[in-house]
Amino acid sequence: MNKKIIYILISLAVIFFVTSLIIYLSSSGTFKRAIDDKKGESEIIEETSQELEKVKIFFLTNRSSLFLPKEYEIEKNENRIEFLKIFLALMIDESSNFVATFPEQTRLQSVYYIDDKQMVVLDFNEELIINFPGGSRGEIEFVYFFVNNVCYNFKEVKKVKILVAGNEYKTLSGHLDLENPYKPNYKYFRR
């Protein structure tokens, strides 16, 4: 065989081998594993952020005059104020599955935490006071639904103050004093 032909064949074989190697690596080899590794990392990050925290919310039912507990899991949040807001939203949403303690149109406008007093301030919209049906028992159920559930699940909170539309009201409908914050009273809870 002519030497020139041999060189051509060897060159073609090398080119074929290199091309094959590149195709192999790019389709299913090291490159793909590298991409998979990156995906794996992002999945792990997502799993970390979905860590859940158990809370226990006590609701009013027709079965008992005492509030009964139900457990929930909420996505963990290192920011306790944000976590409290999520917790309160859950309390309000889930109330529709139980006996409510506030009018349907009630919304929580703002939530504050006063650190040095270990006090949470809950500011409800005006509909609370406009549509509240009255009664001492009704007011007690409303106040302690929020005060007890917040203090029970957030040990750093010692008392809760209730405002309506940013204002301090003397009472909700003529009974319980609302000018002052409330400490929890768990006699209304069946623990």
Place this chain on the structure above:
Amino acid sequence: MKKFYCFLTYIFIIAVHIFPLSIKVRAFDHNDFTRIVFESDSRFSYVMERGSERDLTIFLKNRPEDIMLRSDLSGSELLNRVENVTNGDDPGIRVKGSERFNILKAFVLKEPFRVVFDVNRKTTNMETEPAITESAQDEYGSDSPEINTSKKGRSSIDVICIDPGHGGSDLGAVGDKNTKEKSITLKVSKKLKKIIERELGIRVVMTRESDVEVALDSRVAKANNQNSQLFLSIHVNSSYRKSARGPETYFVSLKATDKISSQLAMKENSSFNGMDDVPEDDELKMILWSMAQTEHIRESSRLADYIQNELNILLNTKNRGVKQAPFRVLMRASMPAVLIEIAFVSNKYEENRLRDDSFLEKVAESIYTGISKYIYYYNSTFK
């Protein structure tokens, strides 16, 4: 070094005598009460005592200084004299009145430091009773005022105040059949008034006699001003829990709220988000504790118990005991005070009963029986 400490102690002893604690006592009459103010640049803790119904004394605790006393009673007809007194090592200030007076409330204000007492004239005959010592709870911790209320006695009960809940545009709770709390409370109150006056010959004061709106604070002010010895606030209950039923009798709970912390938090945290608009008047700066009702809690509990028992018998309900809650209308009452929730207008069965006049008559009779049992206990214990 030892000599240095001796020198410091010597300087301190000299200083407390050279620089006495300056306290100014002022008193001025308002429409329905007289305000006594003890004002000082320096904060102090104290014990309040009453030697008689015509005087009020505060003894300063842990203050070795002499008191430099200034007084201005020109604004008051009730109070006519201020003097320095001592109790062992504790210096004190006594304010004397031309007539006997009740203490309605006491509180502390800051900047400058002030201890304030609101008092009003007493008009009833009093007899001897053992001293009651109560500790007021306030934010000042160790500076908490201690009250040693040596009342010289109690009169027999000759004025009762009945407060028909709600009224006017304040309908109170409303049932499915449009039964209005304000109408029921007025009907029962009128019936109760009639029975008490007929059977016991006791004068009954009503906070409202018609369908008018009366502010909560005015209701109890009327009871205080009329020197009522019992205060009964009549209400009809309601709950979203439709099965809730039965009578409930409450007396005030001062523990449930944290009044002092609240007042201070509102003031001290006024820069906190959303709190900037909170008005800062004297009321909000106060450390408030209702001494008036604190003094009567035990008797309020007993009165509530007697009434609740009678209502349980009438309505054939289980005795769930009396309850405590921080009711606005009871907090400043300077006499035994209870709030009676006759029945639940939110409960179909009980709403029907509340619409029946003969049932309301029975309710009034039951409350009357409870009151008369309390009066019997009261007379046999205190007279």
